[in-house]
Amino acid sequence: MASMIYPALATVPPAGVGSPALFSTSVNTIGATTAIELSFGHPFIKLGMVRMKVKHAGGGAATFTPRIFSKSGVTTSGDISMEYEGAATAVANLFDPQLSDAPVVMQADANGKLYFIPGPNAGANNQFTYAFRFLVYG
Numbered sequence: 703m704a705s706m707i708y709p710a711l712a713t714v715p716p717a718g719v720g721s722p723a724l725f726s727t728s729v730n731t732i733g734a735t736t737a738i739e740l741s742f743g744h745p746f747i748k749l750g751m752v753r754m755k756v757k758h759a760g761g762g763a764a765t766f767t768p769r770i771f772s773k774s775g776v777t778t779s780g781d782i783s784m785e786y787e788g789a790a791t792a793v794a795n796l797f798d799p800q801l802s803d804a805p806v807v808m809q810a811d812a813n814g815k816l817y818f819i820p821g822p823n824a825g826a827n828n829q830f831t832y833a834f835r836f837l838v839y840g
Contacts, residue, residue, distance in 0.1 A: 725740050725832070725833065725836075728759065728829065728832075729829065729830055729832075731826060731827060731828075731829075732761070732822060732826075732830055733826035733828070734821065734822055734824070735777035735819065736819065736826075737771070737817040738819070739774075739815050739817060740815060740816045740834070741813075741815045742810050742814045742816075742838065743814050744810070745811070745812045745814050746810060746812065747810045747838065748809050749805075749809070749816070749836045749837065749838055749839065750804070750805025750806065750807050750808075750836060750837040751770075751786065751804065751805055751806040751834060751835070752804045752806075753801065753804070753833070754768070754797070754799065754832075755796060755798045755833045755834075756791075756798075757796050757797070757831045758793035758828065758829070758830055760829040761825050761827045762822075762827055762828065763823050763824045763825050764824065765791060765793065766791055766820050766821050766822045766828075766830075767787065767788055767789065767790045767791070767821040767823075768786075768787075768788040768791075768797055768819070768821055769784060769788065769818075770784070770785045770787075770808065770818050770819075771783045771785060771816070771817045772809055772810060772817070773817070774813075774815070774817055776817070785806070785809075786808070805836075808836075818832070818834075820832070
């Protein structure tokens, strides 16, 4: 499936119900609350995340805690818009939880977006690579 990658914006138009959507890229200059938009192109689209891999590739953090939100501007745990929260992970390790309860069902916002925060614990100079696989329910 073709994708267009922009700094802090990844867009994959869904092909239809049940189709996979893959986001995979690297990002730089990531701080603790930097959000990366995952755009699905349709308002309130329902998704099932079946795989999530995140790797710290450099920068000042010692750990990171990945999160996904369905509302722009939210950056911390405990908000009703938090769709997924990973565990704190040492920067030397790959975050790859295998999602035993997959798919993790989510719904994008009115703009058809989810907001991924890699969540480094320190620095504004962090680099990450990531890959997500979603099922698109429509």
